[in-house]
Amino acid sequence: MRRLSLIAIAPLALAAALPASAAVPAEPPAEAPAEPPAAPPAADAPPPIELTREELEALEAGLNADAAARPPVDDTPPAPHAHGGPVGNSNPDISLILDTALAVFDGPPRQTGAHDPQATGFALQQLEMHIAANADPYFRLEANLVFAEFGVEVEEAYGTTLAMPADLQLRAGQFLTRFGRINASHPHAWSFVDQPLVNGKFFGGEGSRGLGAELSWLAALPWYVELVGSATHASGACCARSFFGADDLGIESPGDLLYTAALKQFFALSNEWSLAWGLSSQHGPNASGNGNRSEIYGTDLFIHYRPAGNADRACVSLQVEALYRTRQVPGGRLEDFGGYGQLVWTIDPNWELGARYEYVAGIDDDPLDPDWGDDRQRTTLQATFYPSHFSRLRLQGSRAAGDETTWAGMLALELLIGAHGAHSF
């Protein structure tokens, strides 16, 4: 009886030991353990020599009969999973995120985000396909392809170095610049249905984004300090509107590129309190001629509180961004500013509440925004229900006030399938 049970567990033990021996070729475990799962690596397993050929055949016949009686998978040892199984294959992580919304506006909708609902009715905010994997030990590739009603857009596609010396990291390709906090994130990670007005006004509907390269450095300090610098194309109405924008004037010198610099700091104040503070700036040419240039400066603050030991994973976060922009134009200089502050309370894994206040200054006869002469304020409240980690239903109401006042109501649904990468803090 004892011999029989030994035989029966042999395949299991063998499979369990295989990865161990693959990862650790040198040494078997210190001692042959008593429990089956802790059997020594396969190579060292003593063959069950006491069994005769007849016994083995009888056993095999019995096992085969059992296998025929049951679904064959039941007898499969975890060998196919030895290298991670279905999760360990070499396919990249692929996920698909659907954002769709129903919106009602009682006045002219003056949204600035390309993924925002823009009119009363249903909206396909985006269908985002995220694909990511390490290319080799040196590079990681990430791509965000966005399918809209009228086509496909390569929103982001960039490589990131994994093992550059001196704590440096390089990103190259098409990417969202790391100006501020919200710019580099996707609608999936936002706390509101729409993008802050100031981001749309200063950067464009898609945020600050472009083809280029970025170098960042992690400082060897007791707290987190990261310096980021990137050079990207200064053109695109969607994503560099304060610079060349819709008029691509080409690149004749390094001064025709858009430069972004950022300093990111993080302070773990305690196990429960976190504080992130960033400073950002952008410099590049604008399309008003005479070598005129634009600059944007911003600061961002993020305070996060997560009480330890709260089983509901409750947390509260405050996020504030303020931006200042100056543009050289024929005959002078245009200056304006804007910002937002938002407070989000995650009550439990299913419920979240949020409030946001925004202020964006206007300029009379702004060549870029001729209709934006007024100072606009917008106040937004949202309540979100997460049936699971992979779906959410968000109800949002807002009041935008300037020369005209517009009330807006939105109900947005988001669904996520596939293997989606984690988000940064």
Next chain:
Amino acid sequence: METALRPLVPAPSALLTALPALLAATLALLATPNIARADLQVVATLPDLAAIAREIGGEHVTVTALAPPSQDPHYVDPRPNLILPLNRADLLVVNGLELEVGWLPPLQVAARNGRIQTGGEGYFDASAVVRRLGVPQSKVDRAMGDIHPGGNPHFLLDPRAARQIAAALANRMVKLDPSNSAAYRANASAFDEALATFARAQQARFAALSAEQRRVVAYHASLVYLFDWLGLIEAETVEPRPGIAPTPAHVARVLSLMKQQGIRVVVQEAYYPQKTSQTLTRLVGGRVVVLPGGTPDGKRYLQHLQGIADALHAALTQ
């Protein structure tokens, strides 16, 4: 400082942005004392893995755990300060089986440390060396709840799994730091013996209980390895499906099952909500056994498991 800065000036605005950092750097360099460097810098994702690594590495390693015991290992806040130990690490010990998939990968990339990238010599995946339970036998669909396609990842509550991890981890440490190989091997063999003795003793202790007494309800499907080790029978879980919050209909079903089978004990980790479990045990006159979410600071792995075994035994024999 001034002379050093002058040739660096790229653009006045960029300097403006960089200035606080440079100031901070100078201050910090002056303020930080020279920290004595251990031979091997180890970062473990979970407190239990850190505790195991400490047993093997002893005085030759510095071990940092990324997740505190109070946080559900599925949902750890990826705070950027966690990037700092990862940046300096020689060895990253992860649980694997996608347990950390929701928070670890961006930290790993941002660490700018080639040694600890997936597949690197300094990347140790504990799930690759343990016997796995709960490996799905059919296609996994998210409608089933939070199923890990590679198998149930919660093996750190089983000292037999810890033995397998410790043996493989010792070999990895020997490979990365051959100068201390004798110490690593000696520590690993002592730890293995202690684990084996402990595992057998507890098995015998729980085997003395009747089959009736050994029936329990778990909150989340995270205790299958613990139950497998101690011979406990999981009659139901409070969650209808892994990661899906309990529904009234399901909880009612669990209650009637508990009454029917005379089950008095609900077992769960501290980081899951406890109200439903408390209600259930109150209605059957039983008890909730709340397990710490990992080896608490200052405790050793075996002390942690001993505490769990004692609490379970006390509840089952009340």
